[in-house]
Amino acid sequence: MSVTINAHQLGRLIDKVRGHIGSEYVEVLHGIRLDVDATHLHAVASDRYTVAAARYRLNGDQQGQEPWARTIPADWLKPLREWTSAHGGGDTITISVVPGRVIFGTEHTDIRIPVADDQEFPNWRSLLTGITANIPTKFAFPAVDSRMLARWADTGDTLRVHVTTDLTAMLLFGEDFIGAQMPKRYNGVSPSGESTFEEALAQWPTLDDNNEALADLAAEMPAGDDEMGTIPEMVSSLLQQTLRSTSDLLGAPTDDPGATASYALAGVNAWTAYRLLDALHKADPRLAAQTVAELGDELEAGDFSENAWDIAAKAGHDPQAWSDDYEAHLKRLAAKRATEQAAA
Incomplete structure (x- = not known):
């Protein structure tokens, strides 16, 4: 199984989607999916919140082949991109699949990337079909300059977007922000230079259009700890934990000091985390958002206990002594x- 593409187009495919690669803590999304069907080579990436697919139309003699797909691990993308850039833009690169490898080769050199042949990946065709299914086909489909979209990243806000008609500005709303972006005259899919959604969607006939494909993005992506995904969600979670701990503390059995202490400690920790997060958000909203996102990934990975041990040791503490002291404390309590039960 193999396809050919020139070096320039392969580089473009990688560049268009690499910004959407998922976290290292979600292995199935930590890379770029190469997906070949009867007519196109696709490069696909997703971080659970965005999905991006770029495509290259295969030459006529390559069309009609059996579909195949492999995920190129993220750690290999930099060397692959550098290898691709080292060739002339018009140089032909053959991409072939053998057990456990995807081989990118030219007349004189190749790069062999280890892959998992049975690696799963979300059904991106179904996901995108699910999103497009309920959009009116005659809906105006204005174009925007993708380079200008990057300008909104510095707001540090979650933005709401409202698209009106084809040649009027797109409005963006944040908690303490409002803006607008003018459309760019489109000259891609229809002879008139304007486009409806129906005309644009017709350019992607390879999207799965069966009823089973009406998938929801959040439901189809690998599971993650979305409660920790954003600052408002984390604030809500911490305040709920504080209130629950208080309620549990009031209802704790009077003869179980361990339970009372646990409920009290949980409430104190949740309230402390909330106050620190609130202070960080006021001082540096962008750093707060980045920290919460990284924290969500760490909690999803589940190895934070081991990390805490290593961090404590590097900071000059003795986590083994902490553990021994706590074990001794539990033995004294027991x-x-x-003794109290025997005396009673």
């Missing part, structure tokens, strides 16, 4: 309870 001995005390046993």
Whole structure:
């Protein structure tokens, strides 16, 4: 199984989607999916919140082949991109698949990338079909300059977007922000230079259009801890934990000091985390958002206990002594309870 593409077009495919690669903590999304069907070579990436697919139309003698797909791990993308750039833009690159490898080769050199042949990936065709299914086909489909979209990143806000008609400005709203972006006259899919959604969608006949494909993005993506995904969600979670701990503390059995202490500690920790997050958000909203996103990934990975041990050791503490002291504390509590029960 193989396809050919020139070096310039392969570089463009990688560049168009690499910004959407998922976290290292979600292995199935940590790379770029090469997906070949009867007519196109696709490069696809997703971070669970965005999905991006770029395509290259295969030459006539390559069309009609059996579909195949492999995920190029993220760690290999930099060397692959550098290798691609080292060739002339018009140089032909053959992409072939053998067990456990995807081989990118030219007449004189190649790069062999190890892959998992059975690596799964979300059904991106179904996801995009699900999103497009309920859009009126005659809906005006204005074009925007993608380079200008990057300008809104510095707002640090979650933005709402409202598109009106084809040649009027797109409005963007944030919590403390409002803006507008003018459309760019489109000259891609229809002879008139204007486009409806129906005309644009017709250019992607390879999208899965069966009823089973009406998938929801959030439902179809690998599971993650979305409660920690944004600052408002984390604030809500911490305040709920504080209130629940208070309620549990009030209802705790009076003869179980361990439970009382646990509920009190959980409430104190949740309230402390909330106050620190609130202060960080006021001082540096962008750093706060980045920290919360990284925290969500760490919690999803589940290895934060091991990381805490290593961090404590590097900071000059003795986590083993902490562990030993805590074990001794638990033994003293158990001995005390046993003495009290014997005396009763």
